[in-house]
Amino acid sequence: xxxxxxxxxxxxxxxxxxxxxxxxxxxxxxxxxxxxxxxxxxxxxxxxxxxxxxxxxxxxxxxxxxxxxxxxxxxxxxxxxxxxxxxxxxxxxxxxxxxxxxxxxxxxxxxxxxxxxxxxxxxxxxxxxxxxxxxxxxxxxxxxxxxxxxxxxxxxxxxxxxxxxxxxxxxxxxxxxxxxxxxxxxxxxxxxxxxxxxxxxxxxxxxxxxxxxxxxxxxxxxxxxxxxxxxxxxxxxxxxxxxxxxxxxxxxxxxxxxxxxxxxxxxxxxxxxxxxxxxxxxxxxxxxxxxxxxxxxxxxxxxxxxxxxxxxxxxxxxxxxxxxxxxxxxxxxxxxxxxxxxxx
Amino acid sequence: xxxxxxxxxxxxxxxxxxxxxxxxxxxxxxxxxxxxxxxxxxxxxxxxxxxxxxxxxxxxxxxxxxxxxxxxxxxxxxxxxxxxxxxxxxxxxxxxxxxxxxxxxxxxxxxxxxxxxxxxxxxxxxxxxxxxxxxxxxxxxxxxxxxxxxxxxxxxxxxxxxxxxxxxxxxxxxxxxxxxxxxxxxxxxxxxxxxxxxxxxxxxxxxxxxxxxxxxxxxxxxxxxxxxxxxxxxxxxxxxxxxxxxxxxxxxxxxxxxxxxxxxxxxxxxxxxxxxxxxxxxxxxxxxxxxxxxxxxxxxxxxxxxxxxxxxxxxxxxxxxxxxxxxxxxxxxxxxxxxxxxxxxxxxxxxxxxxxxxxxxxxxxxxxxxxxxxxxxxxxxxxxxxxxxxxxxxxxxxxxxxxxxxxxxxxxxxxxxxxxxxxxxxxxxxxxxxxxxxxxxxxxxxxxxxxxxxxxxxxxxxxxxxxxxxxxxxxxxxxxxxxxxxxxxxxxxxxxxxx
Numbered sequence: 001x002x003x004x005x006x007x008x009x010x011x012x013x014x015x016x017x018x019x020x021x022x023x024x025x026x027x028x029x030x031x032x033x034x035x036x037x038x039x040x041x042x043x044x045x046x047x048x049x050x051x052x053x054x055x056x057x058x059x060x061x062x063x064x065x066x067x068x069x070x071x072x073x074x075x076x077x078x079x080x081x082x083x084x085x086x087x088x089x090x091x092x093x094x095x096x097x098x099x100x101x102x103x104x105x106x107x108x109x110x111x112x113x114x115x116x117x118x119x120x121x122x123x124x125x126x127x128x129x130x131x132x133x134x135x136x137x138x139x140x141x142x143x144x145x146x147x148x149x150x151x152x153x154x155x156x157x158x159x160x161x162x163x164x165x166x167x168x169x170x171x172x173x174x175x176x177x178x179x180x181x182x183x184x185x186x187x188x189x190x191x192x193x194x195x196x197x198x199x200x201x202x203x204x205x206x207x208x209x210x211x212x213x214x215x216x217x218x219x220x221x222x223x224x225x226x227x228x229x230x231x232x233x234x235x236x237x238x239x240x241x242x243x244x245x246x247x248x249x250x251x252x253x254x255x256x257x258x259x260x261x262x263x264x265x266x267x268x269x270x271x272x273x274x275x276x277x278x279x280x281x282x283x284x285x286x287x288x289x290x291x292x293x294x295x296x297x298x299x300x301x302x303x304x305x306x307x308x309x310x311x312x313x314x315x316x317x318x319x320x321x322x323x324x325x326x327x328x329x330x331x332x333x334x335x336x337x338x339x340x341x342x343x344x
Numbered sequence: 345x346x347x348x349x350x351x352x353x354x355x356x357x358x359x360x361x362x363x364x365x366x367x368x369x370x371x372x373x374x375x376x377x378x379x380x381x382x383x384x385x386x387x388x389x390x391x392x393x394x395x396x397x398x399x400x401x402x403x404x405x406x407x408x409x410x411x412x413x414x415x416x417x418x419x420x421x422x423x424x425x426x427x428x429x430x431x432x433x434x435x436x437x438x439x440x441x442x443x444x445x446x447x448x449x450x451x452x453x454x455x456x457x458x459x460x461x462x463x464x465x466x467x468x469x470x471x472x473x474x475x476x477x478x479x480x481x482x483x484x485x486x487x488x489x490x491x492x493x494x495x496x497x498x499x500x501x502x503x504x505x506x507x508x509x510x511x512x513x514x515x516x517x518x519x520x521x522x523x524x525x526x527x528x529x530x531x532x533x534x535x536x537x538x539x540x541x542x543x544x545x546x547x548x549x550x551x552x553x554x555x556x557x558x559x560x561x562x563x564x565x566x567x568x569x570x571x572x573x574x575x576x577x578x579x580x581x582x583x584x585x586x587x588x589x590x591x592x593x594x595x596x597x598x599x600x601x602x603x604x605x606x607x608x609x610x611x612x613x614x615x616x617x618x619x620x621x622x623x624x625x626x627x628x629x630x631x632x633x634x635x636x637x638x639x640x641x642x643x644x645x646x647x648x649x650x651x652x653x654x655x656x657x658x659x660x661x662x663x664x665x666x667x668x669x670x671x672x673x674x675x676x677x678x679x680x681x682x683x684x685x686x687x688x689x690x691x692x693x694x695x696x697x698x699x700x701x702x703x704x705x706x707x708x709x710x711x712x713x714x715x716x717x718x719x720x721x722x723x724x725x726x727x728x729x730x731x732x733x734x735x736x737x738x739x740x741x742x743x744x745x746x747x748x749x750x751x752x753x754x755x756x757x758x759x760x761x762x763x764x765x766x767x768x769x770x771x772x773x774x775x776x777x778x779x780x781x782x783x784x785x786x787x788x789x790x791x792x793x794x795x796x797x798x799x800x801x802x803x804x805x806x807x808x809x810x811x812x813x814x815x816x817x818x819x820x821x822x823x824x825x826x827x828x829x830x831x832x833x834x835x836x837x838x839x840x841x842x843x
Contacts (some may be wrong), residue, residue, distance in 0.1 A: 184700055185699070187699035187700070188703075189703055220645065227702070247689060249684050250685075251682075255681060258570075265617060267614055268618045268790055269387060271620070273620050274621070275707060275708065278706075279706040338363060
């Protein structure tokens with residue numbers, strides 16, 4: 001069956017159908033449309049003002065690769081400059097290969113690259129060491145909890161090292177949908193109250209963060225990477241099968257099959273959740289140890305590391321149990337996606 | 345592991361786990377009786393303690409919220425299923441003379457016959473109706489049996505939110521209870537008002553529905569493309585019908601038998617359908633969006649397991665009928681998917697349902713309440729949630745309708761029906777007058793819009809919906825024309841039940 005004509009330029013043969021609208025487009029028009037949408041997201045949300053020095057969280061995966069590429073195309077129009085910041089969590093057999101991909105990208109696109117490693121920032125604690133330390137017999141290892149919090153901290157550190165004014169990450173619409181499902185299933189009212197927007201404006205000294213790809217569905221990100229022939233690393237983190245997010249992801253896949261607009265509907269719902277004032281997190285203050293943004297005396301990263309160093313890794317996980325010098329109901333001080341996808 | 349608040353997992357002992365449910369374990373409450381059922385996470389109860397717990401939950405739910413005033417007429421929505429049967433039974437027992445602290449309201453029962461939609465033949469429907477009437481007569485309450493076909497004769501006033509009675513404050517509730525008790529005293533030792541000896545509905549229209557109506561209903565549901573949209577449409581129509589019955593017979597409250605499990609599933613389903621703004625109304629204890637009739641959910645803390653065991657142990661009668669989603673594969677609709685997912689997850693993490701339920705309690709009804717604030721959705725009567733121009737999804741919805749790089753006007757018109765009308769604050773009246781479908785879509789909330797997309801033509805819808813839609817859009821157009829001459833708010837016209 002011959003492909004229909006591109007609905008946009010009417011000249012070339014259509015090479016794909018857009019997942020959400022079913023429109024048939026040729027490769028070039030699709031990429032142009034994708035870039036236009038990201039541009040609109042950034043401009044309409046006033047996410048990246050001209051003159052911003054933007055640190056792009058690059059993991060070597062498809063989302064951050066596409067993000068870096070699109071922002072590089074749009075950089076002249078937006079008047080921003082880009083730096084790639086890659087985080088080395090110390091996961092053997094996975095992160096090294098991903099970092100190699102990031103290095104190739106940085107070389108090809110001539111963007112400055114900074115690599116920050118957990119081992120340097122957090123006193124020798126790599127993810128593999130954390131996994132060994134939390135390997136109980138009865139319970140799961142909660143690796144993603146540690147990794148997410150520490151990675152955000154590391155990204156912030158890396159951004160400061162390069163003198164950035166904004167941090168961007170490659171979360172797409174599917175990530176946001178999974179997050180809201182997951183937060184409901186886990187009963188995380190604090191994160192529900194905080195999520196749903198287009199990023200965080202940066203309070204109390206933390207750099208403003210945003211997610212320009214937030215409205216793009218995952219399928220379109222993959223299509224874009226295909227048509228632009230981008231080179232990325234596509235394996236799953238070795239700890240990913242243990243993550244609770246896997247359940248939310250399976251559910252999302254099934255929902256999308258039943259109704260194609262499910263992802264957009266979930267994002268719409270997430271934006272409009274009205275939580276009781278008591279459930280919202282307290283206004284942020286500074287961590288007493290490292291000065292970073294925190295809702296309690298210690299920021300989550302310091303609390304987790306404290307637990308690890310004391311030989312009681314679960315100290316800061318879950319509610320209620322606090323052996324540290326603090327009382328009161330704990331509220332995580334990290335942004336909504338502290339259990340991020342294994343690769344961006 | 346992933347439970348934010350499950351303490352018992354944190355303090356897992358270092359040795360082997362304690363032996364569970366050994367043979368000679370006693371009831372955890374009275375420590376004497378032999379347990380017959382295990383609920384929650386390993387709590388074994390004997391028969392009497394279980395009954396006491398169950399009844400207490402029901403009473404506490406009603407008493408804590410203080411919404412049901414003594415002597416009030418309450419309509420019990422009975423579907424024949426286990427939860428609503430249990431609820432009716434609880435009310436029956438609670439009103440009986442010999443129960444401690446009698447319930448004090450005046451109940452009636454309504455049953456909606458949905459056989460036409462669920463594919464039952466007329467003989468099956470008659471058989472089911474006979475069983476239903478038998479059960480209804482044993483309750484002794486005034487009962488109403490309505491067929492879903494009667495939606496075709498509903499008046500458009502069903503879709504209007506009537507003026508709300510002032511919410512009862514603490515003082516008002518206590519005063520009402522006191523005066524009721526005084527009345528009781530004055531009536532002497534006979535006790536409460538004699539229940540009206542209505543055993544059947546004197547106002548019921550012609551008995552069974554006509555074939556024309558049944559065919560119209562089948563045509564409507566056959567024209568809906570997905571099962572998800574069908575289920576939502578069925579729920580909407582059923583709600584409207586029950587509301588109409590309640591209004592006709594002077595009931596000011598409607599009780600539905602949604603259990604904890606069902607409400608957790610409903611919450612997640614609402615999220616996936618784009619109804620995140622209205623979850624507090626859809627799954628909370630009370631739902632006042634219709635104004636004069638308040639929907640109440642007293643069974644919301646009972647899990648489905650408790651309901652099932654109670655019904656079995658205490659022989660609660662129920663009537664089992666096929667539903668829309670009987671025997672469909674799991675992936676057929678979002679409702680089925682969510683149900684299967686939550687129940688599967690519950691097997692692995694036993695606190696899933698209670699966690700979702702507890703999170704739902706933290707949701708508040710957003711401050712825009714009161715009848716006149718903002719236009720309401722035509723179908724679900726919630727305040728419209730599509731009015732923010734720069735929300736993230738508004739943009740996403742736009743771009744999925746418009747061609748991007750080379751916009752051509754002709755294409756914009758042809759691409760999708762509700763194109764520029766779905767855009768926020770777009771040119772008013774541009775294609776509104778030409779497209780009745782766009783008129784209706786404009787008046788729906790996001791979730792209802794997505795559902796209506798699965799309905800290719802709006803023509804088979806019951807007339808009350810279409811006429812109300814037309815009325816509203818005419819009113820809006822008229823207001824638009826005279827807007828510059830109106831002084832102040834045009835929404836303070838009392839009692840018109842506007843939009």
